[in-house]
Amino acid sequence: MLTRREALGAIAGGVLSGKASQPATAVNFPIPADACDCHTHIYGDPTKFPLWSGRVYTPEPALPEEMSALHRALHMHRVVIVTPSVYGADNSATLYGIKAHGARGLNARGVAVIDEHTSDSDLDAMGRTGVCGIRINSATTGSNDPAVVGERFRVAVERMKVRNWHIQLYTNLAVISAIKDLVRASPVPVVFDHFGGAVAALGLNQPGFAELFDLVHAGKAYVKISGAYRASVESPDYADVEPFARALIAANADRIVWGSDWPHPDSARIAGRKPNEVTPFLQIDDGRLLNQLAVWAPNATTRKKILVENPARLYGF
Numbered sequence: 001m002l003t004r005r006e007a008l009g010a011i012a013g014g015v016l017s018g019k020a021s022q023p024a025t026a027v028n029f030p031i032p033a034d035a036c037d038c039h040t041h042i043y044g045d046p047t048k049f050p051l052w053s054g055r056v057y058t059p060e061p062a063l064p065e066e067m068s069a070l071h072r073a074l075h076m077h078r079v080v081i082v083t084p085s086v087y088g089a090d091n092s093a094t095l096y097g098i099k100a101h102g103a104r105g106l107n108a109r110g111v112a113v114i115d116e117h118t119s120d121s122d123l124d125a126m127g128r129t130g131v132c133g134i135r136i137n138s139a140t141t142g143s144n145d146p147a148v149v150g151e152r153f154r155v156a157v158e159r160m161k162v163r164n165w166h167i168q169l170y171t172n173l174a175v176i177s178a179i180k181d182l183v184r185a186s187p188v189p190v191v192f193d194h195f196g197g198a199v200a201a202l203g204l205n206q207p208g209f210a211e212l213f214d215l216v217h218a219g220k221a222y223v224k225i226s227g228a229y230r231a232s233v234e235s236p237d238y239a240d241v242e243p244f245a246r247a248l249i250a251a252n253a254d255r256i257v258w259g260s261d262w263p264h265p266d267s268a269r270i271a272g273r274k275p276n277e278v279t280p281f282l283q284i285d286d287g288r289l290l291n292q293l294a295v296w297a298p299n300a301t302t303r304k305k306i307l308v309e310n311p312a313r314l315y316g317f
Contacts, residue, residue: 019280020062020263023073023287029294032304036078036311039193039226039259040067042097043084049096052088056140057279059086062263064100070262074290076307078317082111082168084265085141089115091126098130109315111135111168114159123163132315133166133189134159139197144171146178153182160188166222166314172197173208180211184220189314194227194261195248200240201233204247217251222314225249225306226259228292229284236288237295245296253302257310258293260286 043049043062051058071079081097083090091112101108110131114123123131136152138144149171156167166189169176176183176196183190196212215221225245232238249256264282273279297303311317 019060020066021281021283021286022069024285025287025291027075027287028291030300031075032308034078034312034317035076035307036080036317037071037074037076037260038080038257038311039224040079040081040262041084041265042067042081042093043086043263044093044096049087049093051086052090054088055086056275057086057265057273058276059265060278060281062281064097067097067262070260070286074286078107078311080109080111080259080311080315082135083113085137087113089113089118091131095126095129109317113137127163133168133191135168135170137170138175139170139172144175146175149175150179150182153179157186157188164188166191168193170194173206173212177208177211180215183215184218189222190220191222191224191314193224195225195231195241195244196223198231198244200231200244204243213247213251216248216255219252219255222255222257222310223248224257224259225296227261228289229282236285237292242296249297249302253305254310256306257314258306260289262286
């Protein structure tokens, strides 16, 4: 992890600028009351929230006050904060973000990362603050071997079923296809990040997308239509992602939630950097990004499901 001296030096030198993106485009459709951004991250001051030694990248800070400015511009009052991979199983920055949104997390929920050292009392304490799910991230940490992910999923189900928390997976379509029967049988809700890891350029017939579609259609999984830029090669409006969003919404609008993925960690640039070298965030226009939802879901009733009703059910608002 960064030492205190390294972190302070980076801040003094202007490297850790904390310049996460803010919307440049106004939202062009009515946002319903109690709309929720279901996928964000907080990256705290590294002198207060040390980074995990096993991380694969080093982010800039992205603080609660910056997130609040984002959501004022997007006309959203609820948020889900997800612990990013750079903290390992330390959820302190996420809890800090939840607390910043008000006492008892009235307008914020959290998704934590846990390991074998996370006790039931730790889960109890996090639950009291607003945490209501755990994340399995095999895309940037651990292994994308279906057998490994499947075992991690089984262990997570055993721990979560007594709490009625959900399990969120950041993985790819090949893994989703391999574990589809486990997901169908899960007694707790399952959520897939970022279009399930679909690659827009490969089209709707790419291996694994049919299995994701079927899980959503059957009501056995939620999908976050988030991080469109991760799947797309057609920024800034991500037209190549539109068929995937429309297909998943048509499969079952009751199992779709939207997320900005703010502050937009740039995993594409991780490969050429050392883990302790600061990787700047992508500068995404979140207003323009949110406006695509009105293209993907032209019906206001459907958008209310995606932005309000589904998050309220899944996260317990």
